[in-house]
Amino acid sequence: MKLYQLPYSHYSAKVSITLLEKGLAYEAPALDAGYQKSPEFLTLNPLGKVPFLQDGDFGIGESEVIVEYLEERYPHPALLPGTPHERARSRWLSRFHDLYLGPQLSTLYFALSDGRAGKPEFQPEVDRLHELVALLESQINPAPYFLGSQFTLADASYVLSYWYIGLLSKAHGKPVPDADMPRLVNWFAAVKQRASAASVLKAAEISLAQ
Ligand SMILES: N[C@@H](CCC(=O)N[C@@H](CS)C(=O)NCC(=O)O)C(=O)O
Numbered sequence: 001m002k003l004y005q006l007p008y009s010h011y012s013a014k015v016s017i018t019l020l021e022k023g024l025a026y027e028a029p030a031l032d033a034g035y036q037k038s039p040e041f042l043t044l045n046p047l048g049k050v051p052f053l054q055d056g057d058f059g060i061g062e063s064e065v066i067v068e069y070l071e072e073r074y075p076h077p078a079l080l081p082g083t084p085h086e087r088a089r090s091r092w093l094s095r096f097h098d099l100y101l102g103p104q105l106s107t108l109y110f111a112l113s114d115g116r117a118g119k120p121e122f123q124p125e126v127d128r129l130h131e132l133v134a135l136l137e138s139q140i141n142p143a144p145y146f147l148g149s150q151f152t153l154a155d156a157s158y159v160l161s162y163w164y165i166g167l168l169s170k171a172h173g174k175p176v177p178d179a180d181m182p183r184l185v186n187w188f189a190a191v192k193q194r195a196s197a198a199s200v201l202k203a204a205e206i207s208l209a210q
Helices: 010-021 039-044 063-073 084-111 120-139 153-171 182-191 195-209
Strands: 002-004 052-055 058-061
Touching: 002 010, 010 063, 010 084, 010 153, 010 195, 039 052, 052 063, 058 063, 063 084, 063 153, 084 120, 084 153, 120 153, 120 182, 153 182, 153 195
Parallel strands: none
Antiparallel strands: 002 052, 052 058
């Protein structure tokens, strides 16, 4: 399998963690930032976004679609819980990440280099991140993972994004204190022990330090 990804992309991290958790062998070529818009890549993924997975002659984009595909195609170990209610809950958390928290983190990330950071008119975007973190905090009760003792796709979604919550809220001058997200803090303490999460976090740190 070949995963087109960027090590600092929170959507890519979700797929890398899923592949690692399932013990699936894959290659991840080093890509330059902006490779997503190259003609070569656009023929694979016309949306021009990573992650994109090539599995034999089958290629698919969009992180959540990719991990759901992997779950169906390679069901062991399972990364969705057993009951319909739990599965819906896991998917709700993944959806909340992809539609709300993830894009807000992207907004804050790009603002650091496009001149918007620090401007008074940008402050609502920073406040919005705090609101989304509070909302997420109100929706979880980790034990130690979001759905209990089983690590699921929902957990995979948030590993790199949790790290970005700290990094970006601080960079924008309004850190989210641990006291505002005690459940997430406890969740991350468990999640970062996993080899999959540790390796993806390390790769992101290295790539952002370059
Ligand atoms: N909904 C997409 C979002 C993917 C995404 O936004 N990827 C970013 C990197 S984090 C990207 O490739 N952006 C390039 C662009 O939009 O031009 C997913 O879940 O895969």
